């Protein structure tokens with residue numbers, strides 16, 4: 001009985017706050033509150049007895065790491081024993097993207113070389129030179145097309161600027177299906193205010209590239225669909241130039257019917273689930289693998305083709321799938337919950353908890369159009385009341401300023417602007 005009391009009080013508080021402006025709620029009696037508390041488990045404020053630095057924390061989408069070397073920030077990943085990262089397998093996905101482009105060239109040998117000069121020219125939109133996922137994708141494409149150059153045992157992922165004459169030292173001419181393959185141009189799509197993965201910048205870049213290189217461009221490749229679709233809409237669709245992205249956002253998948261070459265699903269439906277389910281498990285004091293490796297009490301469970309877990313990195317990685325003209329019909333709704341993990345948790349056994357979650361850039365196409373809608377579907381299923389904070393994509397303080405009262409939340413899910421900046425968040429949780 002003792003345990004129930006604070007919940008009832010909390011329920012009453014939440015009801016009175018939520019009831020502002022609603023007379024029927026204001027009129028609710030203690031007994032209906034009690035009934036609601038037991039069936040719906042209204043949100044309890046965070047338990048003041050848990051220190052903020054002992055609460056569950058999931059880093060997601062931007063893995064704490066050194067933006068120059070890519071080395072993981074293990075201090076941030078081990079912030080406490082309830083800290084994890086959720087992302088996807090960047091190398092597996094990058095290799096798939098490269099293969100998808102190479103296979104496309106092979107399958108379209110007769111039509112791909114627009115000016116018939118024997119050179120397949122491609123341009124590459126780079127998302128963020130300091131983001132491991134972006135680096136992996138640049139490398140994956142260069143490896144598969146034979147344009148990769150190794151420096152100190154790793155493929156050079158620097159943007160070339162322009163390389164129309166093939167003299168860049170960051171890439172070399174490759175060969176696929178009997179053609180020479182050349183990276184004509186690549187650049188980081190960062191806008192003047194500093195936002196990376198910037199679709200509008202990519203839309204402008206293709207304008208410049210196409211006026212300089214014209215029909216030397218046979219393929220357009222992008223580190224993500226946001227930038228890929230900006231280039232497709234601005235130029236390549238009208239020109240019939242196949243364009244490849246990453247993320248399998250719904251608009252990009254639909255565009256495959258209109259000539260978009262293909263994309264990679266990073267299984268955002270699995271990642272969004274993992275982001276919230278890991279927090280849910282830790283809040284419930286359950287094993288972190290509950291509903292992930294083993295079925296939870298609602299029957300949710302993933303399989304080992306959906307994700308992998310690397311204990312030494314405290315990281316869950318969703319596995320990627322290629323989406324092309326052959327299978328895109330299966331991927332048309334990027335915001336649909338993944339059926340194996342779509343069962344509602346019982347609100348009595350898993351009462352509502354409050355989560356603070358930020359999205360580093362509210363204008364990011366993938367996070368905004370795919371990831372957040374998925375999180376919003378899963379938060380209901382997992383009985384989590386999530387406060388979504390959208391950043392400007394440029395300054396960490398724009399987000400950290402809105403983590404002024406961590407004591408109000410039971411758990412945190414963090415998407416940093418810059419992968420080096422984990423300490424800006426953990427400092428606030430340590431206070």
Ligand code: BGC
Nearest residue numbers: 061133197224225247364366
């Ligand atoms: C996505 C990009 C996105 C970036 C944001 C990546 O995983 O593929 O589309 O812009 O995350 O951090």
